[in-house]
Amino acid sequence: MSSPQRQLHFNAFLMCSGHHEAAWRLPESNPFANTDLGHWRDLAQIAERATFDSLFLADGPAVRANPEFRPAGALEPTILLTALAAATSRIGLIATASTTYNEPYNLARRFASLDHVSGGRAGWNIVTTADTASAQNFGLDDRPGHRERYARAAEFVDVSSRLWDSWEDGAELGDKAGGIYADVTRIHRVDYEGRYFRVRGPLNVPRPPQGRPLLVQAGSSQDGRDFAARYAEAIFTAQQTLADGQEFYADMKRRARGLGRDPGQLKILPGIVPVIGSTEAEAHALSDELEELIIPAYGLAQLAKTLEVPPGLLDLDRPLPAEVFGRPLVEGAQSRAQLITDLARRENLTVRQLIGRLGGGRGHRTFTGTPEQVADTIQDWFDRGAADGFNVMPAALPSGLRAFADHVIPIFRRRGLFRTEYTGRTLREHYGLPRPGSQFTPARPRGVPEPVA
Template sequence: MTREMHLNAFLTSVGHHQSAWRLPESDPLANTDVEHFRHLARVAERGKLDSLFLADHPGLWGDISRQPAAALEPTVLLTVLAGATEHIGLIATASTTYNEPFNLARRFASVDHVSGGRVGWNIVTTATLIAARNFGLDELPGHRDRYARADEFVELSRKLWDSWEDNAILGDKEAGVWGDNSRLHAPAHVGTYFNVAGALDVARSPQGYPLLVQAGSSEDGRDFAARHADAVFTVQQSLDEAQAFYADLKKRAAHFGRDPETVKILPGIVPTIGSTQAEAEEADAQLARLIKPEYAIKQLVNILQVPADELHLDEELPASITTDRRIEGGQGRYALVVGLARRERLTVRQLIGRLGAGRGHHTLAGTPEQVADAMQHWFENAAADGFNIMPPVLPSGLESFVDHVVPILQARGLFRTEYSGKTLRDHYGVVRPANQYVDGEAG
């Protein structure tokens, strides 16, 4: 079979550019408008995309004056989108640092049942002090400690999802026996971070486990992805960097005894599409003119973890900010931003302009053919198994991608023309996992 791309639509309120909400056509209330997300989901499904994705952060950033900040809890929104679609996969972020395994495993198993086997979990460890203080902590837990907790969290979640065998429900009316207790398996888990006694109260879901997605790029994040993830959302600025990440993660997956081909790597791209390159570049320029530097610097401070008074708009980053400096926040994103600034010798003003479009993801501005060419080049040169599509403006950016770029990819034999499977695992070519408690099946 010809290798095909995997495409995910990363949905936000009105787009990934921080200024998108200020455009005349944008709805500043879209972030809590269910119909807005229904429309986006249907557009993505019309394009036969593998999945859509809703990010999440368990805390308000504090300053709501600069851009839409309110957000619906994503797994709740996924149940709405499940009813609005038939085929597309539905992925949501949930934190292992600020949830408990029983509740979260139950929630994802429930959405998998509701959607007919189309749910995925983007596993994050949440690298902000804002979130920590919402959950009774004075300090952000250490980076390594967050990943150790996440590792146990995922292993315990698997035990919970497997706690019902597939044939545990008998429904024998004549004998009066609904289920077989011998086919239930209580995890009885006693670990470093969690103690969970009983079986889940949701039967094993259509996929067995949700598709597991991860997005960390630090050393701990890469190892975690190589052990657990079926798909990896990653931030890569250039082909060389993407190729290096791709090779490294595939090698790590093999080291952990996994088939590297079953780990799908999807760099984020932020495509601005125009009938000409000049038209696309002008659309980008319009958005850039709407950036408010005083707000963008606050975002940069969160990434770099330095006082705001150390950053000056028309100067480069201070010499003390180096790529090998250790922080307890998002290490992968920190390294990417500092590397970009140093490599291109950007001033702070230039850096926030580059980050405004997609927070460090690869940006493209051009015709549909140019966007398709760039995607094909990465895909065919060991840099990507597909892409995390992050339109700068929504819904128009997703509509343009689906209506103009997807047909080119389909004509080139790079992307499906119809869905061939029923579940999200089917879309990504990932098998349904065996139940670890059943004799003869691997855990």
């Protein structure tokens, strides 16, 4: 190629035995994968060999699935990703963490620490945590409202950014002879006073290799879009159709531009649950096998929870009842509930059919086909303004990730759309995003000390 071509980005969204809720029941699956470090190491190394930009772990501070029917409980993501940092050398490591149930000082520090130990590979998927079970693990009867959660999230990220910036680059001098460890004029209190947080600072970790971890966001509600346009550098989004994907893509880039940001520095990655076979028939056989393993009672309970209706309102062999349409927005996962009711209506699905469709990825788009077909639909969205890359959510793990890595990635490499080896060392470099400067780096002359401790 003579001129550099726009490149795809791929994130490997890892989940235990896979995104399909019944994947743990496949003959190949290790049902205890959730706490088996060997399983996770294997996944991370498959993704790194395929030069994925990053891998990613979702999270919430509660048992959310019913453990009777599906593996529940997961290692805390910053811990697990630190363990995976040691098993890899280049791939980015994106952990989900809640702004509603953490304190900025602690969390900013953990991400700074992960960025240090991984050599600049940390990313933070910022979530506000929509469920009630989580609230009840933190002294609350119910979650805060949707808007309230996002207001707190905005403050949380503002404080965190100040903390990451609080040590300017090069503040540590290490002047042994002079007995000066650091230039304290370059280490700053943050003195944040907001509605939710008061934080003095500075952070007790020197500025991390990436300056700040990569900031990722996944909510697609109006509050979520406002938030993402301001703060996110990458968005993981659930979009079922090309048209919806294009609308979302254009809207987010427009919002970013409206805030004075370079829209190229906001990467949009829709989720895809690829179910891959060497022939179409083989792919559909795998899809059928997974669907047959679904436990309807489980799927129905999860659906009722997302839609925030009593399970008794849903009948497996009838369409969604009228009550779930046209209601006020739920306080929980707004955009996900909307996407599910839209899908049910668009395709006129019974509850059982809807559960089958959702089994693969809880509202993310499932695509069943050959490697070429998977590659073609990804490229179609990429070429037609719906994606800068994809959040790859294998239905079963490790097999689905291996199939994507071994059979889909090579297609994009042949097409010149994806790297054949890592050219950068940091997660930001993989996504083509700049390293931010410290907001405290001044034009003022040096030498006027501020008290920091």
